[in-house]
Amino acid sequence: MTYIAKPRIDMPGEMLNEIGLKRRDYEGVLSTLCAGCGHDSITAAIVQAFWELSIRPKTVIKLSGIGCSSKTPAYFIEGAHGFNSVHGRMPSVATGALAANRDLVCIAISGDGDSLSIGFGQFGHVIRRNVNMLYIIENNGVYGLTKGQFSASADPGSKAKKGEVNRMKAIDPVATAIALGGSFAARSFSGDRDQLVPLIKAGVTHPGCAILDVVSPCVTFNDHEGSTRSYAYTREHYYSAIQTDFVPPSSEIKAKYDEGSTLPVTMHDGSTLLLKKTDPEYDPTDRSAAMKYLETHSRRGEVVTGLMFMNQGLPEMHAISETAVQPLTHMDFETLNPGSQALADLQKGLR
């Protein structure tokens, strides 16, 4: 959210994607976040993913709530319409936008404060409605923009910069999403672009509400000794349960993989996800197993990452409410208005 526009120097020979656009075409204005903020790395990963997916910027809507994290939609895909809403209420705005025009590609950015405190109700219900969007939570365990108070995702025992220790249970958006019957729940780390980019692609492609919790350290207020969201702590306790590769529809899978540990999942648009499991017995399609897995590992203080649960079969909002395939915004007035005769007929019943 700044007025400094980036100088667009197009370097000769810069790579183009399938629709002839440069990476730069997926960038936004200059970030005003602190140098080293995890959120900026996530922005970069989003730019990378959307560029590689060759999505037309104009078909994208980018939404957010309020917070440092929620400022970031200004920093990517300048050609997309953006909606920086109010604190904790982004999911409802996204729901309405997609209710009106189901063809829009929706990427929503939120923070742990924005989604798990003031926004917890809407977070839960957008999952329940299974609205077709990628919902990224840039999770740093604090309220960055208001200078470092603990958020609801702060782990018990983690120390604030000023010293006090959080003793309340942390709300894990991934576990919560799974418990609420969500269709897609994943976690990643702003520092692991190789894992993050394919997960973003998977989330965009998933036909439903894709919750992607990204540990994103706040260098100013929560990157110190004793924090459980610092770069150091996260790297140290980083546990990648699943590595995801995203193979677009066009290209066929080259690399051969071992059946036991790798699970290929075909997405509804024909692309494929290759899930390389660290624990062969782990099954990202079994809800209760996923919850148990998260519970046990997080009790060990591990930051479990990867695509923890996915079920493409669950109906998204429009399937549930049987909305027309044609976006409502595309219907002309004549189809929507019953006309005078219908009104007259109707009123025969009102006498």
Added chain:
Amino acid sequence: MTYIAKPRIDMPGEMLNEIGLKRRDYEGVLSTLCAGCGHDSITAAIVQAFWELSIRPKTVIKLSGIGCSSKTPAYFIEGAHGFNSVHGRMPSVATGALAANRDLVCIAISGDGDSLSIGFGQFGHVIRRNVNMLYIIENNGVYGLTKGQFSASADPGSKAKKGEVNRMKAIDPVATAIALGGSFAARSFSGDRDQLVPLIKAGVTHPGCAILDVVSPCVTFNDHEGSTRSYAYTREHYYSAIQTDFVPPSSEIKAKYDEGSTLPVTMHDGSTLLLKKTDPEYDPTDRSAAMKYLETHSRRGEVVTGLMFMNQGLPEMHAISETAVQPLTHMDFETLNPGSQALADLQKGLR
């Protein structure tokens, strides 16, 4: 919520509890709910439980949100202060009341609409703070007072009175409470007083936020064929995972029980819970196991009831924030006010 006071005919020889009060002393004004409403049976169970526990009415506060269910606090313990708040926001009021006076015994009544839709955020956070209260959700799958719309706890596939079918995932308050790290989560049925009364006692005695989800059929809007919250359906799919006996501190446990299937739990006040498990392998102290258990059984369409999870060890709000043992409302002004000298000293640092 009515002005019709009950005629108080004291029948001679009516039983007295330990503090010399009659059951009647735990009743309230006449119910204005529909004849046969499940909520009235829960009210009766509350009266029974509080009478048996010999709790002084004046030490009790009873709170609620808005809904048919939320009207019920007027129907029990007339001698307790009551607070019928706004829709979905009862947990915050209870939190404040107990913050001010931690000695109060708090029973809170809500509905599935009140707690899982508009109140979902506060529901989640009162659990996270582990506020010391019994939180009963009178769950009928619909908004009774507004004439029968589906609530967020309506099961997929369940049919409304007017015919339309719910296709969204149901939010299970018990599973959610456990997933959020709650310290006590149980389910019962308004039609099973034998199970309900001891669970209410356990919840009141539990030193933290006790979530008690009670299936409570709405005879007017959700007791028909095709509903999954009707008396008939609930009885048919009723699955009691655990039967709970509550043994007060005074009396020692008479009935002998089989070690394998019965788990005795000593409460912090010295009373004992005897948990008779239908499935011997079930462990109500193992969070992830509990979630897996609920998931598997509910997938079978079973209404799993009983004390599903309990951990008395988790610190409640005041332990977390290290509040004085003496209620704040009992402290005299002199202890609270630093006085003029302290003010003068403080200001030396402001020059």
Added chain:
Amino acid sequence: MTERINDFVLKIATVNGTGSASANGLLMKALFRMGVPVTGKNMFPSNIQGLPTWYEVRANLNGYMSRSGRVDVMVAMNAQTYQKDLEEVSPGGLLIYDSTWPRGDTLNRQDITVLGVPLAALCNEHFSVARIRILMKNVAYVGVLSALMGIDPDILRKLLEETFAAKPKLIDGNLKAIKLGYDYAMENFTCPLPVRAETMGDNAGHILIDGNSAAALGCVYAGATVGAWYPITPSTSLMDAFQGYCNRFRKDPETGENRFCIIQAEDELAAAGMILGANWSGARAFTPTSGPGISLMSEFIGFAYYAEIPSVFFDVQRVGPSTGMPTRTQQCDVMLCAFASHGDTRHPLLFPADPRECFEMAVMAFDLAERVQTPVFVLSDLDIGMNDWMIPELEWDDDYQPDRGKVLTPDELRKMEKFHRYLDKDGDGIPYRTYPGTTHKGAYFVRGSGHNRYGAYTEDADEYQDVLDRLLVKWETMRGLVPKPVLRKASRDTSFGVIAYGSSDGAVNEALDRLAEHDFHADYLRIRAFPFSDEVLEFLATHDTIFVVEQNRDAQLRSLLIIETPADDENLIRVLHYNGMPIPSDSVLNAVLDHIKPEVAA
């Protein structure tokens, strides 16, 4: 008992949940078909079963629609309220009760006629099923009234045949119950009464409808496709009706797909967010709610004002403050809606006076919202929204095209050098917008935080103020766009005026006619919108004493008049009715008489 033909108030006192609604509807419709102008007002409790409920039918050959303050015939079916109901009957009136159970001597009143009919006994005798017996007791009193008040039995029969066309065997049962009551009355009383109905036509060109249904119909005709809501009395039936009309008019004939999307939100905050999102991406979206909902939506309303997102809010007002009396009526959210949200905000309000205007103003609301790019409030109330009103048939002009306001087409964008969201190109304070999903060039970033005229984020003092000042220009433009007030001139020149709005209209019109009989004459301006157009200013300027009639305690519209116009404090006389009952004409009459007595005397 003086004769009152086609000019009476019939009130029925029952217990809710006993199914009296259909019986009362039957009475209403019968009178309607006899050509008698009629309205029905339902006074029901905020509970589902077992509490007192009343239905008040007013038949009036002159077409007066409001409550009058009198009760000519009372059907007292509820023992719990018997005493109260008896007291309410006007001198010379009639009370009918169920004499199955002997009445106490509490029931003596010399100035009215009391008739007992053993309704329960009759029904128990002729019907076996318990539930049926209860229902038929209600139908039976319809029979009694048919005999006593000359309500045409053939019309009753016809109505029953229409209603139960689907389940014919119900017809016989109902007819039997009617006959039971009818015959008993014929045998035991001298029928018909001096107070009665007589066929005076067929009310051709009129319909019976409630305001919420009409508003919902307006949303369908306006082309609204997205509705988000959270159930709350008395607005719930608006979305129920929208759902019903959409099922009838908006299903794809081939696929059966919905050409609409209704979302039952998790709460009102979410409902507001949803319609902002939907309007932003180009749909016409609305939310119906009541007072508590507006309070909860306040933050989003301020966002919509500042980010300039069209949106339509229906506030079907009920009795406040707080939860108040959810099943009673008031006009108590005027100030809230006018200035909802923190910071300097102001919002246009529309005031429908009856179901017909609910239909018309629903359409206007969408046009206005998109023309000026701001949230618009339609302030209805429980009386209009949930009661049965007789109105002229609704009309629709097939040439109507929605006014989507200043939306740039891809072509127009192509021709532009650069698109700036908040530039005031036309000097009317209204900028241009674009829809998501259409063009890259039209992309912009909506935000509730400080932004300049180009749509960019700013914390610059002048850039911020520049936008806030333009919003005032837009406000001024709006004054010319909102529906104009309706003026009823007195039969002679007068410096007295009356200002009212919404559901008070009927009471004011009747009161003015009766005041004219007292030789008091006042011009009457019915305000239909805020901000106030020039006609309002002129009315204020040309009348010395103006009675402002409102259904709230704090004279909220009067406050708006004082703040937003040069009008003088002393000249605006408060006439307030706020006990939750629809305002009766005599309360207006008496308030005015009290005030002018000296002058009249002089």
Added chain:
Amino acid sequence: MTERINDFVLKIATVNGTGSASANGLLMKALFRMGVPVTGKNMFPSNIQGLPTWYEVRANLNGYMSRSGRVDVMVAMNAQTYQKDLEEVSPGGLLIYDSTWPRGDTLNRQDITVLGVPLAALCNEHFSVARIRILMKNVAYVGVLSALMGIDPDILRKLLEETFAAKPKLIDGNLKAIKLGYDYAMENFTCPLPVRAETMGDNAGHILIDGNSAAALGCVYAGATVGAWYPITPSTSLMDAFQGYCNRFRKDPETGENRFCIIQAEDELAAAGMILGANWSGARAFTPTSGPGISLMSEFIGFAYYAEIPSVFFDVQRVGPSTGMPTRTQQCDVMLCAFASHGDTRHPLLFPADPRECFEMAVMAFDLAERVQTPVFVLSDLDIGMNDWMIPELEWDDDYQPDRGKVLTPDELRKMEKFHRYLDKDGDGIPYRTYPGTTHKGAYFVRGSGHNRYGAYTEDADEYQDVLDRLLVKWETMRGLVPKPVLRKASRDTSFGVIAYGSSDGAVNEALDRLAEHDFHADYLRIRAFPFSDEVLEFLATHDTIFVVEQNRDAQLRSLLIIETPADDENLIRVLHYNGMPIPSDSVLNAVLDHIKPEVAA
């Protein structure tokens, strides 16, 4: 360059996150200790690092505290805003910049003096660690100013020793940096400047403090034990301060237990609910927030009004509408707070003008809330709440006892036949209450739904209206209880008046002094509360032309005056400043001059 001793504005332009705050604080305190009346205003961005930020110090021997509209000395450390900063310097003023990097020729201005100091170069030379170098650059310009403007080096040294008493080695580094700047200035410029400070005492009996800290201290002294909040700029520091003072004054000496309970709620709705619950059960509880929070709390506020639950809300106002400019100041929530929530509601407001009144009014707020049993709003703003003000030391009377209002003791209850929550026994509209947990007999049921004077649920029209009417009686009682306005009489009789409130006070006082020089004289009434007490009505009645000075666009207090008093529209002249900067005295001066010019000419 004309001489301005102890009468200048010094402005420092830096980038946030570079640690200039401590350097600026050092300057402020040094001037303060020299006995010069001084204030400091922080204009910071709504971000954490890298955006422009300004600190404006005004030193004025006459004790004028507001902004003046001029800048005498500008320290331009931020290349990004260099141009803007240069333009802002008043003619004859001085600009100091970091000459380490050559400045562009954009920087030519003939009417001011521009001095370059190679601050970065100096620091890079003498300090090794990168982070230290950045910090010390700031300390270095303090040295430069010390030399140029005669800021006592010994005081600077002393301040550093006090600040870093804990970590002594920091002292040397800072002193070194100061010396670098000091020496460079001495060697290269003629010091001191005509614009400079001179010791004129020691400001004995005064302190430097921000309003949020003072308000928090007031809460501690009022005996508040429960604070619930959700972080939001600019109110966050109020709860931070409360926490700090509680840690100092409210820990049990033996156990270390807390004699307070602070809850960081999940949002503002919850924070409001928590303080209602806490006040209901007998604690003094409060919540600090800002505009968006009030919008979200609206539903609960209406509940508190109708259920009559004492509660204290601090609204530290920021720039609206919507998210607006969170780090800028306005008085834009006056109307919202006065009428927050749906239905007929109205709430008392207190308007502190400086930190001292934040302290005093915090205490008053609790007494008033409990005396009248209603929510009370303390309307501070970002300027008062977060800036550094010089005020007379705070005082406390140890004989003070809190007014808990009409709370029945168990004894009193025992003597009563029966307790009724909402009876007006004393005719002042204020009923009696009881605390939960005390007695069986005092038990009652709080509800936001319709209730009668006995506290029982009702849907009866008369019973409902009875309670709503009593609330108006209570409101009238309140008029006599709120703090009275402060009158500043003109030196001679005049029919001109000025009305202002809150943080506009300084600007108005200075403007009036300067207007007197133009031989324009007006009485000035500083309103301190809503509802308006008789003194306000009298002032309105006794002045023909009254300028109402406000920091919002829509003249919100003026609206309240027009609605709630007989005051006449035309007599109240709007003087509005709402660009987010604290109101400067010259904006008031000019507004008045513009209006009266004709008359003055005449």
